[in-house]
Amino acid sequence: MVPFLVLSRSNDDVVLQVVCVTCEKPKQLTVTTEQARELASSARRNIQFVLPDMPRAQRELLITGTCGACWNELFPPLPSDETK
Ligand SMILES: [Zn+2]
Numbered sequence: 001m002v003p004f005l006v007l008s009r010s011n012d013d014v015v016l017q018v019v020c021v022t023c024e025k026p027k028q029l030t031v032t033t034e035q036a037r038e039l040a041s042s043a044r045r046n047i048q049f050v051l052p053d054m055p056r057a058q059r060e061l062l063i064t065g066t067c068g069a070c071w072n073e074l075f076p077p078l079p080s081d082e083t084k
Contacts, residue, residue: 001047002065004029006036018061022070029058 007015007028014036016029031039031051038050039062047063057068066074 001039001044001063002061004039004062009033009036016062018065020061020067020070021065022074023067025067027061027067029054029061 002018002021005017007017009015012032013030014033016031016036016039017026018029019026031054035050038044039047044050047059051059051062057071060071061067
């Protein structure tokens with residue numbers, strides 16, 4: 001998991017910021033207060049259990065530090081109609 005900054009905090013939500021390791025742009029993620037607490041904890045479970053509802057691209061940002069746009073460039077979807 002990559003380090004993240006806490007940008008803002010409300011009663012229910014916490015906005016986290018992760019800088020993409022590839023394009024170096026800051027990206028924001030919104031999680032619940034409870035999720036943020038667990039992410040910051042050393043007893044954290046696997047991210048997919050902590051954030052089951054988060055889209056995979058956003059989880060990848062937390063896990064690998066690669067944003068969705070860079071992830072798509074690194075791992076473009078395979079053309080399904082190509083038969084080589
Ligand atoms: Zn990126």
